[in-house]
Amino acid sequence: MxxxxxxxxxxxxxxxxxxxxxxxxxxxxxxxxxxxxxxxxxxxxxxxxxxxxxxxxxxxxxxxxxxxxxxxxxxxxxxxxxxxxxxxxxxxxxxxxxxxxxxxxxxxxxxxxxxxxxxxxxxxxxxxxxxxxxxxxxxxxxxxxxDERPQREPESRLTHGxxxxxxxxxxxxxxxxxxxxxxxxxxxxxxGTFLRGLMHCGEVRTEGGRVGEPASNALSAALESLGLELRRLKTGTPPRVHRDSIDYNALTPQLGDDPPVPFSFMTDALDRPQVCCWITYTNERVHGCIRDNLHRAPMYSGQIRSTGPRYCPSIEDKVGRFEDTARHQLFLDPQGRTHDWIYCNGIATSLPRDVQDAVVHGIRGLERARIMQYGYAIEYDFxxxxxxxxxxxxxxxxxxxxxxxxxxxxxxxxxxxxxxxxxxxxxxxxxxxxxxxxxxxxxxxxxxxxxxxxxxxxxxxxxxxxxxxxxxxxxxxxxxxxxxxxxxxAGLVDDERWRRYQAKQRGIERMRVAVAAVSHGGRLLKDWLRRPDACPAELKRILAAAGQGPFPPEVVEAVVLETKYEGYLARQHRQIDRFRRLEGMEIPTHVDYSQLSELRREAREAFARVAPRTLGQAARISGISPADVTTLWVYLSARNRDRRSVSGENTGCS
Ligand SMILES: Cc1cc2nc3c(=O)[nH]c(=O)nc-3n(C[C@H](O)[C@H](O)[C@H](O)COP(=O)(O)OP(=O)(O)OC[C@H]3O[C@@H](n4cnc5c(N)ncnc54)[C@H](O)[C@@H]3O)c2cc1C
Structure with a gap:
């Protein structure tokens, strides 16, 4: 180098x-x-x-x-x-x-x-x-x-690819x-979407990982040569329009929360002004235009064969699948505080450009919209x-x-x-x-x-x-x-985050003690908190009157939620305990499932393919029945017993 x-x-x-x-x-x-x-x-x-x-x-x-x-x-x-x-x-x-x-x-x-x-x-x-x-x-x-075979492991024929x-x-x-x-x-x-990426906009196909960037073709081939099998998926994106070309009077504003809640446990507050997003709808005329041009949509013409996300359908999919729906909601989201583009959330499409023009201009508020980037679909290897x-x-x-x-x-x-x-x-x-x-x-x-x-x-x-x-x-x-x-x-959490975390947990502990000790209206605060009308502001007032607190909002939120849902949480924790018992039974890496004749062939193949780490994981593999899990459990229990007795003989332990 x-x-x-x-x-x-x-x-x-x-x-x-x-x-x-x-x-x-x-x-x-x-x-x-x-x-x-x-x-x-x-x-x-x-x-x-x-x-x-x-x-x-x-x-x-x-x-x-x-x-x-x-x-x-x-x-x-x-x-x-x-x-x-x-x-x-x-x-x-x-x-x-x-x-x-x-x-x-x-x-x-x-x-x-x-x-x-x-x-x-x-x-x-x-x-x-x-x-x-x-x-x-x-x-x-x-x-x-x-050879990675652990010592004393029997000859195994476990294969992959x-x-x-x-x-x-x-x-x-x-x-x-x-x-x-x-x-x-x-x-x-x-x-990402770059491996043999192929973008579709109507009949036009362009190689690329996403708009304006090249596809990664050689790496696909290289991964295959290492023995990895690749398949194709598809996803799509909607058009973006210029912010100055929208008629905002025709739209419904959608404001952010006040006060906004941060994502990070390290952020105290968000004090920047928030922007407005906007809501509009498609309509029957737009749907008619889409239906008239479905034959030009790559998903329908057969040009795209790979599967896209069912939960996030393109507008041509929505119109095709939900024939009785008169309108679909659309969110117009700014791409930035000063960015000129507005993202038309809800009309992902790979229809040709002329159809996208007609669709966008048929939507209320977008009659004169200038399209800055057309929607497209992308197929890629995964x-x-x-x-x-x-x-x-x-x-x-x-x-x-x-x-x-x-x-x-x-x-x-x-x-x-x-x-x-x-x-x-x-x-x-x-x-x-x-x-x-x-x-x-x-x-x-x-x-x-x-x-x-x-x-x-x-x-x-x-x-x-x-x-x-x-x-x-x-x-x-x-x-x-x-x-x-x-x-x-794991070594990822630094001292500052750890100190902050510990301080919050101490606050939660203190507040738990307070709500269990303070009474309000003749009952324990803990019980009062379970009432639907019990609100954090009132709780703070009651605690202050009892000389407790103040507690930071995140501590109040944690204690209010765990108190309100105590019964449900306890039930869930019991389910988790049961789940952990199954997860606790580990499966060695080199089990030769082909030798487990008691298992159905499909189960043997599925276990060999996935190589589950625990019995719980084995149970979740698609196509695996409770009987398969029991068979595996019996095998693992017997195997563990055998190994214990062998190691006892070898070491002289009883
Ligand atoms: C058209 C389109 C529509 C989408 N629609 C949705 C959606 O509706 N909902 C949703 O949740 N997500 C959607 N996504 C997906 C979203 O963008 C990805 O899920 C997310 O970005 C994946 O993150 P990633 O880090 O895996 O890959 P990416 O964010 O795609 O990053 C891949 C990175 O790999 C780099 N790269 C590629 N090949 C090589 C190489 N050979 N050598 C070096 N670097 C390389 C690229 O430069 C890029 O930096 C869409 C993506 C596209 C392109």
Whole structure:
């Protein structure tokens, strides 16, 4: 590498050729992965196509929402980046679902896209052992593997993709398109929608990873040559219009919350003025125009064959599927405080440009709108997730991790969460430590990764609160209580966050004691709090009169929620205990399922494909019946008994 400088931007240390961890891609997954790995002390390189496109929002200029907002809080609680960045650059904050129970409240913020990407890049530039490198990775270099079979393990024929996983090749670095090579013992690929990306706008097809950026074709082929199977997915984005070409008098304003609630547990308050978003609707005339042109829509003409997200349909899909719906709601979201573009949220489309013109101009308030960027759909390669482990390491190559859209997910938050976990686990892999695997009872991040490996998605996967079994426990407000101690043990939570966390927990403890001791209206405050009309303001007044407090708002919120829902939470905790017993039964890595003749063939194949880590995980694999789980349980119990007696003989222990 000497004499062949790697591109770098000011604020990073001198570029090395040899790294511990190499992250491929500077999107939402890549940023968190590089942040985590470098914060844990690994010398890290983040290689991305364009440094000034790092953290770009390919689609919706917003962070959070239902389920997604929970994950942003979880990333924050673990010491990740996303929440702090959106707090610093958000232009409108709203807590969604506030009229429903606290389990499903979802923080969401409109972002200033430019500021968001800038702040993200700046945060990474400030990390001392992280180099930001501009370039296209075209290959992942590996060396043949050594035998990983543990001692005393019987001869196993466990295979993955035709190769023995006992002799997997190991990663040694990457090669860039311009011939440069970087060495690294762990590589995290986070290439989003770029792998063989193909964009569609009507009949026009353009190769690219997203508008204005090239596709990543060679890397797709390189991953296949390593034994990974790739498949195709599709997603789409709506048109953007110029803010000065909208008739705002015809629209309904949508304001942010007052006061706005921050995402990060480290942000005290958000004191910037918020912008207004706007609501309008499609209409029968617009639907007629879409129907008349469905034959020109790539999804309908057969030009696109891959599956898109059912929960986030294009406008042509909505009109085709919901024939009786007279109008569809549309949110007009500014792309920034001073940005000229407005994102037309709700009319994602890949119809040809002339049809998009007619559709947009047929919508109330947009009659004279100037389209700045037309909507389009994109098809891209992803790696079906039966090929990864819960650590996000691939099964076929040691030290190769995948995170983000490449794993079949969709969304910035899903990508960021996986990135953080992959970053931690890449470092643990280097240190030969057990991977960080969050449980379904601990975090939506755990739910997502468990879903990915046990039920590999066949459409872009996004988080919803309904995917979690323990919703009342996995709330957005208590993500710190659930995860900050884990982040601290993992080495990601710094002293300042830890001090703040501990202070909050002490406050909660003090307030618990107070509500259990103080009486109000002849009953314990604890019981009064369960009344529907009991409000935090009144609670504060009562506590002050009893000489207790003051307590910070986040402490009051925590205690009010846990008191109000005490009964439900207790029931959920009992369910979690049962779940943990199943999860506690670990399955060794090298079980040869082909030898378990008591199992149905489908079950043998499914277990071998997924290689579950625990009995609980085995039970969640699609197509697995309770009888299969019992058979596996009997086998594991007998195996554990045998091994105990063998080790007793060998060591002389009784
Ligand atoms: C058209 C479109 C529509 C979308 N619609 C939605 C939607 O409706 N809802 C939703 O939630 N999400 C949507 N998304 C997805 C959202 O943008 C992604 O989920 C999210 O950005 C994924 O993050 P990521 O980090 O995995 O990848 P990205 O944010 O895409 O980042 C990938 C990074 O990898 C880099 N890269 C690629 N190949 C290479 C290479 N060979 N070498 C080096 N660097 C490389 C790129 O430069 C980029 O920085 C859409 C995306 C697109 C493009």
């Amino acid at each position: 000497a004499g062949c400088p790697v591109g770098r931007i000011p604020g990073t240390v001198a570029v090395r050729k040899v790294y511990d961890v190499i992250v491929v891609g500077g999107g939402h997954a890549g940023a968190e992965a590089a942040w985590a790995a470098s914060r844990l002390g690994a010398t890290t390189a983040l290689v991305t196509l364009k440094l000034d496109a790092m953290g770009r929002m390919s689609c919706n200029p917003a962070i959070g929402g239902l389920g997604k907002g929970h994950m942003v809080r979880e990333i924050d609680a673990l010491g990740g980046l996303m929440a702090g960045i959106i707090d610093a650059t958000g232009i409108q904050f709203r807590m969604l679902n506030k009229t429903k129970g606290p389990a499903v409240w979802g923080p969401r913020a409109q972002a200033d896209c430019g500021d968001y990407a800038g702040k993200l890049r700046q945060s990474l530039q400030e990390v001392s052992n992280l180099d930001l490198v501009e370039g296209m990775v075209e290959a992942v270099r590996t060396v043949p593997g050594r 035709g190769a023995s996983i006992l002799k997997r090749p190991s990663v040694i670095g990457v090669t860039l398109g311009d011939g440069r090579a970087l060495d690294g013992q762990a590589v995290i690929v986070t290439t 790696v079906p997730t039966h090929q990864i482990q819960a650590s996000l390491e691939t099964k076929c190559v040691r030290g190769l991790f995948l995170a983000g859209q490449i794993n079949g997910t969709s969304g910035y938050e899903e990508a960021a969460g996986q990135g953080l976990i992959a970053g931690v686990n890449a470092v643990r892999y280097l240190r030969r430590e057990e991977p960080l695997v969050l449980g379904r009872d601990e975090a939506y991040l755990g739910v997502m990764i468990d879903d990915l490996i046990t039920r590999p998605p066949d459409e872009p996967y996004r988080m919803f609160t309904s995917r979690g079994e323990y919703r009342l426990h996995l709330r957005a407000d208590n993500a710190d209580a659930r995860l900050t101690p884990i982040g601290r043990r």
